[in-house]
Amino acid sequence: MKKFFLLATAILVFGAGGLVQPAAAEKLRVGSECTYFPFNYRTADGVLTGYDIDVARGIMEIIGADVTFVCQKWDGMIPALLANKFDLVIASMSITDKRKQKIDFSIPYRISVGRFVGKKDANLNLFNKDGSPNPANFKGLKLGLERATTYANWVETNVPNANVMLYDTNEALYLDLQNGRTDIIMTNPMKAFLKFLSKEKGKKFEFVSPALDDPKLFGIGVGVGIAKDREDLLKRINNALAELIKNGSLEKYSLKYFPFAIHNENWEGVGE
Amino acid sequence: MNLQIYLILESIPKMLTGLGVTLQLLFLSAVLGLSLGIFLLLMRISGRWYLSLPAFIYIYFFRGTPILVQIFVIYHGFPQFEFIRDSVFWPILREPFGCATLALTLNTGAYVSEILRGGYLGVQRELHEAGMALGLSKLHRFVYVTTPIAVRIAIPAYSNDFISLLKATSLASTITLLDMTGASRTIVAETFAPYEIFISAAIIYMVMTFFIQRGFGRFEKYMSRYVKP
Known part of the structure; x- marks a missing residue:
């Protein structure tokens, strides 16, 4: 009985501790090309930056996760995502039906226009x-x-x-x-x-x-790529993107490089 | 590799829309190039260095550089100069058709003049002397004695150049002209079936070459009517 009590306490203490701590430090890995100016590239000092990178950081700030970027060559991007080398692709990847067969996409954060x-x-x-x-x-x-x-x-x-x-x-x-x-x-x-x-x-x-x-x-545009079984995370990302559109962050990101916004404010297909 | 025969049959009519441009390019630059070639020939055989040397340099330059480079220089290079864009030639150089015709003419002219020179040099010396003995003037000797023989000798080589010119017109597709190759490339970009489409294009070029060969064959026979039995 005494032993059982001890065990129960231990489970309670450790279990509770385990519940409280990791919630504050969700870690997400983002795959990107790191060579595609001005969307994801390194400055002369080697700092990773660009529109995609800004979007990624903006999303992570809203959903409260830490982000690590993983640089990945373009042709291996989807296989690497499927092999769980990273959790998300934020690399100017256009949403296409062919890619949708393999992975899911968020709402577009950059639109295809002419x-x-x-x-x-x-x-x-x-x-x-x-x-x-x-x-x-x-x-x-x-x-x-x-x-x-x-x-x-x-x-x-x-x-x-x-x-x-x-x-x-x-x-x-x-x-x-x-x-x-x-x-x-x-x-x-x-x-x-x-x-x-x-x-x-x-x-x-x-x-x-x-x-x-x-x-x-022209297609729907460019979205965040994510593996198919992570609907929860996808929902949070979509909500974060919607907020970034609403609070003008996306426009701010694009105005760093272009004299015009490159997303669609009136996107109605949220969660599609 | 799964060859889709129906695609070949389907694409040939579409390609024939470019046939007009190809033929225009071919005949226009052939006629202009022939005139230029004759002019260059006369310069080269004039026996005066200040005429033959420029012709020699011109021929060397146009035979020594790829025709694609010549087309690019004329099409992309010339308009970089303000004075060319303001000149009277701009209406011609503005159009890709004008640029392509000009490049093909200048190029084929250089080759044709050498072909004609080969024919001219092939005329036996004795015939000149016979003409002189008959008291023909220099001009008459050139027109009535040398030329018919020189033309006969030059025909096979000239038909070669003419066929080369036909195929060189396909380079015009690189400067937006929708000749037969340009039309084919557009179809390829739409159907992603390069194999079938380019085979169709090749067939059309081969059919054209066949008729050109036949035509020159007849012309050669006609010009040789007093030579062969």
């Missing part, structure tokens, strides 16, 4: 106030696109009568826009800003359309 770039002050009026394209004003304009991209699909769907020129690389798009061979181009606004508009050669040009999102064409 945007037109053209000469400043050209008054092209390509789009109406409500954001719908105005096909008549595309007439007579040469439109540069990358071959067989989602942007080409967008143009085919929305302005099929446009005069299109197809390019093989993103760089060639900017070259010919600059040279005047094309009047407008449609591409990824982040690329356009980093490679062209923010540079000297792009200073005579600007975005001439709103950010065009069409989940059917």
Whole structure:
């Protein structure tokens, strides 16, 4: 009886101690590429930073977990997640049906959009106030696109009568826009800003359309990847992301690198 | 590897939309290139160093550099200069078709002039002398004696260059032109079936080459009508 009492006390003491302590120090490992400017990369001093990294830290702060980053090559990212090398992928991974078969995704924290770039002050009026394209004003304009991209699909769907020129690389798009061979181009606004508009050669040009999102064409966007059996954690991450959107943190993160936000504030598919 | 035959049959009509551009490029640059080649030939055989040396340098330059590089220099390089963009040539150089035609013309012109020179040098000396003995002027000797023979000798080599030119037009697809190769590459990017699509393209090029060969064969026969029995 005495022995049983001792044992019971020991279980109680240790058990209770075990319950109190770890809750304060949940540890989550986040896989990222660490080489993808400006989303996840190291500065010259070797400090890991970028939009993805900021998002990861923001989420961890809200759910109260400690974060360790694990650098992982892109092509092994999903296998490493499935092998439990880390708990989450926060690495600019686009949400696709194919990936969804293997892993789960959070709501998007970065959206896939396309945007037109053209000469400043050209008054092209390509789009109406409500954001719908105005096909008549595309007439007579040469439109540069990358071959067989989602942007080409967008143009085919929305302005099929446009005069299109197809390019093989993103760089060639900017070259010919600059040279005047094309009047407008449609591409990824982040690329356009980093490679062209923010540079000297792009200073005579600007975005001439709103950010065009069409989940059917461009996909849903970029989300946090997580193994399939962790619905609890996924729910907490989704709530944290929703809060980061609401309190303006995501916008703050993107404004470090771009003059525009790169997430969708009106995302309605939360928890989908 | 699972070859999808229906994809080949399906893609050929789509590819033929690029056939027009390919043929335009081919014939335009062939005609212009031939004129340029004749002009260069006359410079080279003029016997005056200030004419033959520039022609020699030109030929050396265009035969010594890859045609893809020439296309890129003309298409991507020239517009970097403000004065070219302001010049009267800009309406031509602005268009990828103009750039491709120019590059192909300049390139084929260099080769053709050498082919024609080979034909010219192949004409026997005795024929010149016979012409002289008949009292023909230098111009008449060149037009009526040398040229018909030189052309006959040059035909096989020229048909070679013409066929090369046909295939060189495919490089125009790298500067946004939707010729047959450009159309094929667009279809490949959509269907992810490079094998089937490029085989179809190869078939079309081969059919075209067949007709070109036949055409030159007939021309050669016609030009040789007084030689062979």
